[in-house]
Amino acid sequence: QVQLLESGGGLVQDGGSLRLSCVVSGRTGDGYTLGWFRQGPGKEREFVAHINWRTTSTYYSDSVKGRFAISRDKAKNTVYLQMNSLKPEDTAIYYCTATPRSGLLYLTAELYDFWGQGTQVTVSS
Numbered sequence: 001q002v003q004l005l006e007s008g009g010g011l012v013q014d015g016g017s018l019r020l021s022c023v024v025s026g027r028t029g030d031g032y033t034l035g036w037f038r039q040g041p042g043k044e045r046e047f048v049a050h051i052n053w054r055t056t057s058t059y060y061s062d063s064v065k066g067r068f069a070i071s072r073d074k075a076k077n078t079v080y081l082q083m084n085s086l087k088p089e090d091t092a093i094y095y096c097t098a099t100p101r102s103g104l105l106y107l108t109a110e111l112y113d114f115w116g117q118g119t120q121v122t123v124s125s
Contacts (some may be wrong), residue, residue, distance in 0.1 A: 009121045014087060015085060016090060020081040024098065032097075034050065036094055051079065069082040081094070088124070
């Protein structure tokens with residue numbers, strides 16, 4: 001079993017920055033991919049970014065590419081999502097997620113086995 005605990009959400013103005021953290025515990029390993037999804041008001045859950053835990057290769061949705069950066073600290077068992085140039089449309093609950101798969105693209109929620117409780121990000125205009 002894998003446990004994921006997000007933190008770092010909050011209220012920020014248009015153009016501001018936030019860094020989300022996700023502490024990973026339990027049975028994980030180098031074969032995992034860690035990701036971030038988000039769900040805005042009245043919207044479906046959508047892919048944001050993911051990172052290969054072993055190689056640190058990353059992939060981003062078009063909507064955040066160039067503004068967000070996903071990274072991991074192996075020593076701290078933590079995944080980060082640095083969010084810059086935030087826009088009101090980035091307002092959502094952000095979820096950390098994990099799958100014991102790696103090496104391909106994992107862009108849909110059903111491919112992930114473990115989820116955190118979510119952290120709210122609100123961007124005011």
